[in-house]
Amino acid sequence: MRNFVNEVNTLKTTVIEGHVFDGKHLDALGRLLVQTTLRRYFWFDAIATELLEKPLPRKHRDLHLLIMIGLCAIETLNQPQHTSVNAAVETAKRLNKRWASSLTNATLRRYLRDREKIQNRVIDPVAVHNHPAWILDHLRADFPQESSAVILANNYPGPLSLRVNRLKQSRSAYLDRLKTAGLNAELSNLSPQGLYFENPVPISRLPGFQDGAVSIQDEGAQLAALLLDPQPGERILDACSAPGGKSCHLLELEPTIILTSTDIDPDRLEQVRDNFDRLGVNGEISCLDLGLDQPQLGTFDKILLDVPCSASGVIRRHPDIKLLRRATDLEGLIKKQGQFLTSVWDRLRPGGILLYATCSIFSDENEGVVSQFLQTREDAAILPLPEVGVPRAFGVQLLPTQNAHDGFYYALLIKASTGS
Ligand SMILES: C[S@@+](CC[C@H](N)C(=O)[O-])C[C@H]1O[C@@H](n2cnc3c(N)ncnc32)[C@H](O)[C@@H]1O
Known part of the structure; x- marks a missing residue:
């Protein structure tokens, strides 16, 4: 009989130990189950809490996760509901908690009996909208009109x-x-x-x-290379390039460019090399820290700066972000984004063009960083972009949209020519 031991252990790694979700030890059904449990984490957590009445001791947190997986299986798997309940009961035994098999059975069967009544008792907005309070607050402050649609889109897998x-x-x-x-x-x-x-x-x-x-590659991510618009023979730096999606697109659009792809992470740069090889394109790959000045790189006609960010625009593809990111991460990220922008600006030739990009939908990481930069650099000006997404004071913002793209931000900057 199927059990959910691997699924519970994988969920534990993210929820309790704080690691990024990694489904490589799961089969396709297990991956679907854990990803869906993460996507609807706050809802299933609240339902499990209602059902259990008294919280389980910390050392039995895995049983709470098991109940959540059981609820997710009941709600989403195309199989008789009692099959999901039986698999959860079997899991309790295999976790060496035989005593908990009757608790698991009774809890999930009560859910099947009283589903509507129990669901109606859950009214906390965090559970109902399936996002932590700090993300809900940010979204509503930045996009009062669009936030409900974004929250809805985030709760379904993207195409x-x-x-x-x-x-x-x-x-x-x-x-x-x-x-x-x-x-x-x-x-x-x-x-x-x-x-x-x-x-x-x-x-x-x-x-x-x-x-x-x-x-x-998400269609919103494909905009990066299109907006940078590589021309024959141009020297281009992709400054935070790994795993290389945007570098490869630049080379596919214009294979005669001289591309340098840099990143701080050597393992992720291996993926850039693998992608170049698979796609039949080529560029120079270099492992370096953008936090430091890198004069040996020389100067470039164009730079793509796809900075590390909250990844709040790609939550539906990586639902663990809702659990792993903290509001307190933002300050450090914004500081780093501003530093990277200043650092690569020196690598841009006079008259050159830089595309600042994030997969964030928080304005502090987007136009906040760009407007701060423009205030401090007399040699920087903003260029217009095609009208896509939601208009902002600087740049363009795509918001995650059901059955379409993820959330991305782009701003195109030009460096003054010498003497101008
Ligand atoms: C948003 S991801 C880039 C995604 C990539 N542009 C793509 O489309 O495939 C940000 C990248 O910044 C890199 N990064 C983080 N800190 C860095 C640093 N100090 N110097 C250089 N790269 C850094 C990360 O390793 C990560 O690969």
Whole structure:
């Protein structure tokens, strides 16, 4: 009989030990179950608390997580509900807590009996909206009109989005390959290389993936390379490049650019190399710390600065962010973003262009950083961008949208030419 031991242990690693969700030890169903439990964490946590009446002692926190996994299985798996209850009961035994099997059984069966009554008792906005209070507060302050739609979008998985490698074939040619393979994709409105599927498709079913025909990349992320608009022979720095999605897109758009991809993380840079190899593109890769001055890099015509951020725009793809990020992280991130911007600005030639990018939807990390920079640098000016997303004082903001893109921010800056 199926049990949820691996799922409980994986959930424990994130919820109790504070590690990023890693589903590689789970099968597809287990990954779905843990990711969905994380996505609806605050709701299932509140329901489990209602059901248990008296909180379990700290040392039995795994049983609380087991009840949450059981609730998630009941609500989302396409199997009889008693099968999910039985799997949870079996798990209690295998966790060496045989005594808890009757508690698990009684708790989940009570949920099946009194589901509506128990759900109606949960009224805490954190549980109902499935986001921690500090994220709800930020969203409502920054986007009073759009926050409800963003919260809703964050609570569902995003579509699977592809970037067609135009060095290998056109988007319409790849669409035909998909059709031949029995797959129907939609055209992205944001990116001429973008396609997306409303329902998940395993990568193994994507024709030519291993040969570099296509990559997985959100259509909002594809805007970065498009906005930077690489031209033949330009020297371009992708300053926070790993795992390399945007570097690869730049090279696919214009293979004659001289690209330098840098990052502080050597393991993630390995992924950049693997992606270059798979897609048949090439650039220089260099491991360095942007917190330090890097004059040996020389100067560039264009720079992409995709800074480390709260990742609040990609919560639906990484629901563990809701648990792992803290409001107190923001101050350090904003400081770092400003430092990186100042540091790479020296690497831009006079007249050169820099794209500042985040996958955040908090204005403090976005136009806050850019406006602060513009106030202190006389040689920096903002350039207009196409009208996408939500208008902001500086730059453009995409908000996560159901069945479309994730949340990204972009601002395009130009450095004054010498003498101007
Ligand atoms: C948002 S991610 C970049 C994603 C990448 N542009 C892409 O599209 O695949 C931010 C990157 O900044 C890197 N980073 C963090 N601190 C850094 C530092 N001090 N110097 C250089 N890179 C840093 C992280 O390792 C991470 O890969």
